[in-house]
Amino acid sequence: MPHLHLESFHPIALPATQGDVAFDFIATSRGEGKESLIATRFRDREFFVLHKKSGEKHLLKSDKITRPSPNFLIKQALLAYASHANLVILDSNVDTAGENVHLKTHDALKSVDFFADHFPTGREVRVEVGFGSARHLLHQAAQNPDVLFIGLEIHKPSIEQALKQITIQNLTNIMVLDYDARLFLELIPSNTLSRIYVHFPVPWDKKPHRRVIGDVFVEEALRTLAVQGRLELRTDSENYYRFALETYSHPNYARFEVRKNQEIAIVSKYEDRWKRMEKNIYDVTLINDFESPQKVLEGAFVFSEVP
Ligand SMILES: C[S@@+](CC[C@H](N)C(=O)[O-])C[C@H]1O[C@@H](n2cnc3c(N)ncnc32)[C@H](O)[C@@H]1O
Known part of the structure; x- marks a missing residue:
């Protein structure tokens, strides 16, 4: 799973864009072991980037549930956040190679x-x-x-x-x-x-x-x-x-x-x-041995904001 280990972490003023990546808001959990989810948009995909403290380091990685495919999208989002917030990357498994042509x-x-x-x-x-x-x-x-x-x-x-x-x-x-x-x-x-x-x-x-x-x-x-x-x-x-x-x-x-x-x-x-x-x-x-009547579909099939 792509991730960055950071020396420190701080939220940025939102909404913000870095290149083609947009960050909309940050939601932070309460209490011990604080985690933050950063709402991110990139190439028509919406997903969360997750920040959590890991020992002395700070970890920035993709959120498991909303993780987009291909991996290139999350890698770009991690690098974009780190760059926008001027964060020091201690180590990472995110290469800066271009997008997988496949x-x-x-x-x-x-x-x-x-x-x-x-x-x-x-x-x-x-x-x-x-x-x-x-x-x-x-x-x-x-x-x-x-x-x-x-x-x-x-x-x-x-x-x-x-x-x-x-x-x-x-x-x-x-x-x-x-x-x-x-x-x-x-x-x-x-x-x-x-x-x-x-x-x-x-x-x-x-x-x-x-x-x-x-x-x-x-x-x-x-x-x-x-x-x-x-x-x-x-x-x-x-x-x-x-x-x-x-x-x-x-x-x-x-x-x-x-x-x-x-x-x-x-x-x-x-x-x-x-x-x-x-x-x-x-x-x-x-x-199946039988012909079925057509089904009438109503509504949309993507997550969107509740008005
Ligand atoms: C045990 S693996 C079998 C994979 C493959 N069919 C095979 O025979 O090797 C089950 C696969 O089903 C996928 N899967 C589980 N629930 C699913 C769902 N509701 N819709 C689509 N894929 C699902 C899992 O991600 C996993 O790759």
């Missing part, structure tokens, strides 16, 4: 507005939820050049890795979105997708409500899948497997297929690990 020229990375405004039509569309190392996403896109793949991920380093590989492999049929898959399905017109892949989702054994698969997700998946479209769950987790069977057995849901230890063409990092440990791998595939 990301700069990348138009595979889309915003949620893009999909809300013009959901791609006219060709087969498949969605992969939580693509992680993106091995499966890249493989599928290379094998099926006529199909459009939308990859959803919330882990920014995985997104950066995927974008680099998309460039290196010259793939033009992948769109990548940094967004929670459970919310994204709501934006998709009904009867649109041919497949939704959910491979090795986080099991969340102690907090099952955080699982990607749940009643609302399954309802939205069935609405957005075309007739004969498939929601493909692949997991090594016995609990997740049983949970999916239970969820799919709801009387209104469609038919499903179950397979154990089925070989597939491409093996992800997680699958590699589970196979070495000789764990069972389960595929539970839900198949």
